[in-house]
Amino acid sequence: NAGVMQNPRHLVRRRGQEARLRCSPVKGHSHVYWYRQLPEEGLKFMVYLQKENIIDESGMPKERFSAEFPKEGPSILRIQQVVRGDSAAYFCASSPRSGENTEAFFGQGTRLTVV
Amino acid sequence: AQKITQTQPGMFVQEKEAVTLDCTYDTSDPSYGLFWYKQPSSGEMIFLIYQGSYDQQNATEGRYSLNFQKARKSANLVISASQLGDSAMYFCAMREGRAAGNKLTFGGGTRVLVKP
Numbered sequence: 601n602a603g604v605m606q607n608p609r610h611l612v613r614r615r616g617q618e619a620r621l622r623c624s625p626v627k628g629h630s631h632v633y634w635y636r637q638l639p640e641e642g643l644k645f646m647v648y649l650q651k652e653n654i655i656d657e658s659g660m661p662k663e664r665f666s667a668e669f670p671k672e673g674p675s676i677l678r679i680q681q682v683v684r685g686d687s688a689a690y691f692c693a694s695s696p697r698s699g700e701n702t703e704a705f706f707g708q709g710t711r712l713t714v715v
Numbered sequence: 716a717q718k719i720t721q722t723q724p725g726m727f728v729q730e731k732e733a734v735t736l737d738c739t740y741d742t743s744d745p746s747y748g749l750f751w752y753k754q755p756s757s758g759e760m761i762f763l764i765y766q767g768s769y770d771q772q773n774a775t776e777g778r779y780s781l782n783f784q785k786a787r788k789s790a791n792l793v794i795s796a797s798q799l800g801d802s803a804m805y806f807c808a809m810r811e812g813r814a815a816g817n818k819l820t821f822g823g824g825t826r827v828l829v830k831p
Contacts, residue, residue, distance in 0.1 A: 631816050633819075648816065704817040706762075709759065
């Protein structure tokens with residue numbers, strides 16, 4: 601009965617390195633959503649994926665950021681050549697469908713620190 | 716224009732008293748959903764309550780209730796009988812449209828501090 605699982609909980613990267621954030625949705629959920637939270641701000645939508653498809657990436661920065669949700673395994677948010685401004689908490693949510701969901705459960709987040 | 720506005724950056728409330736957190740929204744879509752979340756200092760996002768745009772009654776979940784005023788486009792959260800553990804950031808969020816799933820737009824949040 602696990603909820604949305606994200607790992608790692610904390611990630612430290614030096615400028616220029618790559619960061620990989622993983623999200624395992626609730627069992628049976630085929631839709632995943634990634635959000636970013638800067639300090640003292642609300643969450644900002646980044647990308648919405650269904651298995652093997654990107655549905656909406658309107659919130660993703662055009663460069664260095666990519667996301668995937670393969671047929672098997674967790675969803676991955678990948679940040680290449682990280683910069684200090686990428687330091688934030690990254691949250692993932694999942695849903696069983698794309699409709700009018702009445703619940704939206706988030707993982708515990710990954711806190712990325714770029715030094 | 717901001718889609719979700721939370722005008723109270725921070726509030727103090729006395730333990731055992733009720734507190735109302737304001738949230739106004741802006742959408743032209745007739746089908747939308749409104750969510751409230753609690754984020755304690757540990758950082759996780761805890762889902763509290765949901766209100767659909769077509770729901771006739773205000774949502775309630777234990778000590779949480781949502782004062783939904785559709786004409787005013789407001790969805791205020793009421794926490795009754797505040798407890799020390801209610802001290803946290805609270806976020807209002809909106810889903811627009813029928814196919815948006817869990818794509819949400821968040822407000823800037825309100826920090827609540829419950830005093831003993």
